[in-house]
Amino acid sequence: MWTFIHKLGSPKWCYTLCGRLQPGFWAAAALLLCVGSVWALGYSPRDYQMGDSYRIIYVHVPSAILAQSIFIAMAVASAVLLVWKIKVADMAARVMAPFGAAMTFLALFSGSLWGVPTWGTWWTWDARLTSMLIQLFLYLGVIALRGAFGSADQGAKAVAVLTLVGVVNIPIIKYSVVWWNTLHQPATFTLTQPPAMVASMWMPLLVMVLGFYCFFIALTLYRLRNEILRRESRTRWVQELAD
Amino acid sequence: MNVALDARQLACERDDRWLFESLDLHVGDGDILRIEGANGSGKTTLLKMLTAQLSPQAGTLTWHGRPLARARDAFFRALLYIGHAPGVAAALTAEENLSWSAAMAGIKASPAEIERSLAAVGLAGFENLPAQQLSAGQQRRIALARLELMKRPLWILDEPFTAIDRDGVAWLERRIATHCEEGGAVILTTHHTFQANDRVTSVVLGVAD
Amino acid sequence: MAFDSFSALLAMGGYAKYVWPAWGLAALLLLGFVCWARHERRQLFEQLRRRRRREARAA
Amino acid sequence: MPRSTTGMKFTDEERSLAPVAGTTIGLSAVWRAQVKRELALARRRGGDLLNPLLFLALVVVLFPLGISPQPDLLAEIAPGLLWVAALLAMLLSLDALFRTDFADGSLEQLLLSPQPLPLLCLAKVFVHWLLTGMPLALCAPLMGVLLSLPGTGYLTLAASLALGTASLSLIGAIGAALTVGLPRGGVLLSLLVLPLYIPVLIFGAGAVQAAIQGGGTAPALALLGALLALAVAAAPFAIAGALRISVNG
Numbered sequence: 001m002w003t004f005i006h007k008l009g010s011p012k013w014c015y016t017l018c019g020r021l022q023p024g025f026w027a028a029a030a031l032l033l034c035v036g037s038v039w040a041l042g043y044s045p046r047d048y049q050m051g052d053s054y055r056i057i058y059v060h061v062p063s064a065i066l067a068q069s070i071f072i073a074m075a076v077a078s079a080v081l082l083v084w085k086i087k088v089a090d091m092a093a094r095v096m097a098p099f100g101a102a103m104t105f106l107a108l109f110s111g112s113l114w115g116v117p118t119w120g121t122w123w124t125w126d127a128r129l130t131s132m133l134i135q136l137f138l139y140l141g142v143i144a145l146r147g148a149f150g151s152a153d154q155g156a157k158a159v160a161v162l163t164l165v166g167v168v169n170i171p172i173i174k175y176s177v178v179w180w181n182t183l184h185q186p187a188t189f190t191l192t193q194p195p196a197m198v199a200s201m202w203m204p205l206l207v208m209v210l211g212f213y214c215f216f217i218a219l220t221l222y223r224l225r226n227e228i229l230r231r232e233s234r235t236r237w238v239q240e241l242a243d
Numbered sequence: 244m245n246v247a248l249d250a251r252q253l254a255c256e257r258d259d260r261w262l263f264e265s266l267d268l269h270v271g272d273g274d275i276l277r278i279e280g281a282n283g284s285g286k287t288t289l290l291k292m293l294t295a296q297l298s299p300q301a302g303t304l305t306w307h308g309r310p311l312a313r314a315r316d317a318f319f320r321a322l323l324y325i326g327h328a329p330g331v332a333a334a335l336t337a338e339e340n341l342s343w344s345a346a347m348a349g350i351k352a353s354p355a356e357i358e359r360s361l362a363a364v365g366l367a368g369f370e371n372l373p374a375q376q377l378s379a380g381q382q383r384r385i386a387l388a389r390l391e392l393m394k395r396p397l398w399i400l401d402e403p404f405t406a407i408d409r410d411g412v413a414w415l416e417r418r419i420a421t422h423c424e425e426g427g428a429v430i431l432t433t434h435h436t437f438q439a440n441d442r443v444t445s446v447v448l449g450v451a452d
Numbered sequence: 453m454a455f456d457s458f459s460a461l462l463a464m465g466g467y468a469k470y471v472w473p474a475w476g477l478a479a480l481l482l483l484g485f486v487c488w489a490r491h492e493r494r495q496l497f498e499q500l501r502r503r504r505r506r507e508a509r510a511a
Numbered sequence: 512m513p514r515s516t517t518g519m520k521f522t523d524e525e526r527s528l529a530p531v532a533g534t535t536i537g538l539s540a541v542w543r544a545q546v547k548r549e550l551a552l553a554r555r556r557g558g559d560l561l562n563p564l565l566f567l568a569l570v571v572v573l574f575p576l577g578i579s580p581q582p583d584l585l586a587e588i589a590p591g592l593l594w595v596a597a598l599l600a601m602l603l604s605l606d607a608l609f610r611t612d613f614a615d616g617s618l619e620q621l622l623l624s625p626q627p628l629p630l631l632c633l634a635k636v637f638v639h640w641l642l643t644g645m646p647l648a649l650c651a652p653l654m655g656v657l658l659s660l661p662g663t664g665y666l667t668l669a670a671s672l673a674l675g676t677a678s679l680s681l682i683g684a685i686g687a688a689l690t691v692g693l694p695r696g697g698v699l700l701s702l703l704v705l706p707l708y709i710p711v712l713i714f715g716a717g718a719v720q721a722a723i724q725g726g727g728t729a730p731a732l733a734l735l736g737a738l739l740a741l742a743v744a745a746a747p748f749a750i751a752g753a754l755r756i757s758v759n760g
Contacts, residue, residue, distance in 0.1 A: 033482075041475070042461060046454055052465035059478045082752075085298075102481050110474040117470055137706040144702055148693050152258050154760040158689050161753050162703060165685055168745070169707050172738070176710035179734075183717060219485055226492050233500060234260070242500035257760075294623055296759040319625035328616025332548075334555035339548065346544030347624035347631075349535050373555065 009086040011228045012237050018221040018228075025218035032211030039204035047201070053117040058205055060110040062212035063103045064128075067135060068170075070100035070216065074142070075167035078160035088224075090156040091231060093163065094146065095223040099216060101139035108132050127181035131174045138166045152231070245272050245396035246321070246428040247307045248293065254301035255288050262288055263448050266302070270397070272426045273442065275419065277433060280448030286432050287327075287401070289448065293430060294324055294399055320349065323395035327402055329386035333375035337361055337385045340374060341392055348393050360391035364414070379406045387411075390418060398422065400431040541626045542634050549638035552611075559607070563600035563643050564650050570596040571654040582659040589658035590668065590719035594712055596654075597647045597672055598679060602708075604643045605683040606700055608635070609691040609754065618691075618758055629747035632754065636684045636747075644676025660723075667722035667732075674735045675715040681739075681746035682707050688753035711738060 040058035047054040074096050080089035111129050112122050123129070145162055149155030197205075232238050250268040254261065262285030270276050280286050291297040292304060295311050295318055304311040306318045331340050338357055345352035361370055364384040374382050383406045390398065398419075404412050416437060419429050423442060437443050455461040464471045553560060574592055575585060612618040621631055651672050652665045660668065686704035690696030718731035 037475075042455065043453060046465065051467060052454075053467040053470055055464065055467075055471050056474045059474045063478065099485060102485065106478055106481055109477055113470045113474045117467055134706050134709055137702070141703045141706065144699055145689065148690070148696075148699055151760055154692075154756060157756040158753065161685070161749060161756065162689060165707065165749055169710070172710045172741075173706070176713040176734075180713045180717065183720075215482060219489060223489050223492070226489065226496055229496050229500070233496075233503070239500060239504055242497055242504050291759050296622065296755070316625055319623060322623065324620070324623045326616045326619045328614065328619065330616035330620040332552060332611070332615055332617055334552050334611075335548065339551055343544055343548045344620065346536065346541055347620060347626060349541070349625055351536050351540075 009084070009088060011088055011232050012235075014088045015225055015228045018225050022218060022221045022225075025214050025221065029211055029214035029218050032207055032214055036204055036207035036211050040208060044201050044204050045198070050118065053114065056110050056114040058208045060107055060114060061205060062209045063110065064107040064132065065209055066212050066216055067100060067104040067107050067132065069213075070096050070103060071135065071138070071163075071167060071170065074100065074163050078163040081156060081160045082164075087156075087231070088228065090160065091227040092220065092224050093159065094156070095220055095227050097139060097143050097146070099219060101136065101143065103212075103216075104132060104136040104139055108136065125181070125184075127174075127178045130181070131170075131177045134173055134177070135170065138170070142166065244307075245426050246274070247271055247305075248311075248397065248428075248430075249305045249308075250293075250299075250302065251305075252302035253289075253292065253299050253304065255285055255292065255297075256300045257285070257288060264301070266446070268446065270428050270430060272396075272428060273423045274428045275423060275437075275443045276428075276430045277437075277443050277445045278430065278448065279432070279434075279445055284448040286448060290399060290401055290430075290432065294322065295319070321396050322399060323348075323389060323393055323397070324399045325386050325389065325401065325403060329383050331374050331382050331385045333382075334373055336371050336373055337366055337377075337388070338370040340385055341388060344389050345392060348395075350393055352392055356392060357388075360388045361385070363391040364388045365411075380408060380411065383407055384411065387415065390422075396427045398427065398429045398431075400429065400433075402432055404433050404435040538626070538630065542630060545631050545634035546638055549635055550642075553638065553642050559604075560642055560646070563604050564646055566600045566603060567596050567647060567650060567654060570599065571657055575658070585658045586661055586723075589655060589660040590664060590723065591716045592658065593651050593654060593660070593668060594672070594675075594716040594719070597651055597676065598708055598712055600647055601643060601676055601679045601683060602701055602704060604639070605680075605687045605704070606690075606697045608639055608684055608687040609757075613691045613758070618754060622755060622758055628751040628754070632684065632688075632750040633743070633747045636680050636750070639684070640677045640680040644680055645673065647676055648672035663725070664719050664723045667728050668719045671715045671718040671728075671732060671735060674732065674739055675711045678711050678735070678739045678742045679708060681742040681750075682711075685746055685749045685753055688750045688757060690757075691754070692757040711735065714738065 036058070041055060044055075046052055074093045077089040077093035077096070080086055081093070108129065111126075111132070115121060115124055115126075115129075142159055142162055146155050146159045149158060229238055229241070248268070248270040250266060253266040253268070254264040256262070266289075268276065278286050278289060288297065292299050295304075295315050298312055306314040306321075309317075311318060330344070332343075335343070338354070338361070341357045341360065342352055342354075345357075358367070358370060361367060364387050366381065366384055366388065369377060369381065374385060377385075387403070387407075403415060407415065412435070419431075420442070422429060462468060571593065574588070578584065578588075609618060612621070622628060624631075648669050652660075652669050655665055655668055683700075683704050686700045686707075687696075689703065690700045693699065714731045714734045718728045718735065721731055722728045
């Protein structure tokens with residue numbers, strides 16, 4: 001375990017490892033997303049209450065799950081950076097942030113689109129949507145803070161502290177928003193819990209979620225390789241790679 | 244022995260650039276270590292390492308044989324640091340500044356002791372004026388009064404000769420010399436050349452590539 | 453198959469203007485990130501090569 | 512330096528470099544010294560103390576002018592409005608929390624002292640709350656009169672603000688510590704800190720609303736207290752870590 005962590009700390013070793021893992025994840029992502037999309041759009045049965053509009057959840061749920069997972073992954077990377085001072089961890093955290101923000105935005109966008117046929121309005125202060133919106137601001141804060149620092153090393157540590165503070169706060173924010181929501185509008189029906197889905201409905205959802213995960217991992221590996229090259233561009237092994 | 248700060252094969256990387264590598268240092272009782280180098284050569288970063296603020300990417304730093312990061316508490320109790328910014332709050336009086344400094348160092352300082360240390364740096368009678376009403380040189384002298392007020396074996400001074408006049412420079416030079424005679428040690432960055440050069444060892448940080 | 457024809461699939465039971473934009477944005481974002489990452493990589497290698505040439509000339 | 516002082520004679524005992532027993536002070540004395548310094552600084556700056564209160568008053572005046580002076584409408588939005596205004600007033604006062612200390616090198620001295628840094632940070636934040644949050648909590652009921660806040664809400668408003676602003680000071684100080692080294696940290700600070708303020712706002716405004724509607728205020732106040740307990744326990748360490756990063760890189 002220890003040697004593994006220390007090996008991960010070596011950018012060159014990490015670069016090679018990412019390169020080796022990458023194709024598998026790309027293939028899995030492509031396969032799962034294609035199968036999932038066809039299944040979800042074409043073959044899963046129509047919801048008797050919401051009709052075909054429910055097919056939005058095949059985008060909404062995976063992106064919402066990823067939006068949360070990515071922040072947690074960033075927090076883990078931040079902790080690794082602060083505790084073991086492993087630079088690759090920060091590079092990973094940096095690379096994940098824009099995709100996390102994009103997924104949060106997608107979850108908001110699809111949720112709001114779903115709101116029109118369901119609630120008849122583009123935006124409702126539903127507990128889930130509200131905390132997702134706040135999470136988007138957390139992502140943007142992390143990205144903005146990184147951009148504000150001239151020194152990459154200093155920015156990395158500052159962002160790590162902010163990410164950890166954010167991840168501690170996310171459950172508190174969620175809880176408070178739910179509390180606030182019940183205070184102001186007695187729960188109607190929530191976005192991602194349609195009454196007991198049948199297997200032919202949730203199977204494609206599972207496939208889509210796995211596909212999104214694989215895509216995220218593949219993209220992160222790919223961009224992590226870029227980031228390693230960029231940050232290590234002065235070293236000999238990177239320069240030899242360029243030839 | 245009061246001071247034993249050792250560095251072995253110290254290296255520093257900032258923002259993916261090596262500032263210095265394989266640096267060996269020893270600072271013991273009576274030593275004056277002068278750190279020289281062009282702008283951007285890593286002087287400030289080296290001082291931050293020597294004050295246990297940054298950990299080196301390679302090499303070891305020890306205080307009395309123990310790794311500096313583990314001996315922080317004992318090290319800070321032996322250290323007196325005056326940085327590039329002197330650490331004097333402009334809105335506070337000289338006396339308030341010094342009594343806060345003493346408290347942060349964990350020392351009880353009576354008003355009489357503070358007055359005496361201010362007198363030693365030529366600020367007798369200025370005790371109760373806010374520092375912002377004093378000149379830049381006088382504000383630096385408030386910081387230098389800490390050298391009189393606190394008995395700390397290791398002094399680390401970042402450009403201590405800036406902004407003070409010729410008398411002040413002579414005083415500080417003598418004060419550093421007596422500190423070393425008493426068994427203390429001084430690490431400093433400066434462009435100033437000492438008159439008594441025999442005690443001073445110099446480290447020149449080159450432009451590393 | 454939940455739909456009788458391709459046009460029925462496109463119509464999404466009357467919900468086309470909600471379902472397709474959501475899926476469209478998802479596809480756009482995923483493809484966009486892939487293109488961005490590839491562009492980033494190509495530019496990086498370009499830069500590395502340029503630096504290599506410059507240093508070779510200097511040496 | 513004057514010649515007369517340079518010849519000053521010190522006895523051997525005074526010149527001894529080893530720490531002398533009996534002259535070291537305890538943590539409570541360190542805390543007192545830090546609080547005393549912050550209070551003295553605040554006293555010298557004087558006018559800055561009134562600014563958050565004036566800000567609160569002005570924001571409160573804007574709303575009836577912007578919406579309508581109807582008492583029942585104002586009464587309905589008063590709890591949230593007063594809380595938001597107080598929250599923004601806290602936010603505005605935060606940017607200055609570490610800035611002068613950073614510029615004059617005092618912060619560097621703090622980091623290099625043998626005293627526990629989280630404790631010193633807590634002392635700084637405590638004074639910030641005492642001089643910003645506490646006055647806001649005391650003045651907000653006065654502003655409540657302008658917004659025709661129903662009579663049952665006043666005590667809860669003051670209590671929830673007193674509790675809540677302490678959390679706001681602690682959380683905000685983390686953001687202030689992260690941005691202290693940045694030339695234009697002010698706007699960024701709001702972006703970082705505001706999302707983290709939301710739970711405090713929800714529970715604080717919720718407590719006042721519950722008081723007005725005749726519900727129990729205990730749950731919301733208890734939750735505010737829990738948030739504060741968590742913030743007191745964790746934030747000083749985050750602030751200390753953030754300061755080390757900002758000062759040392």
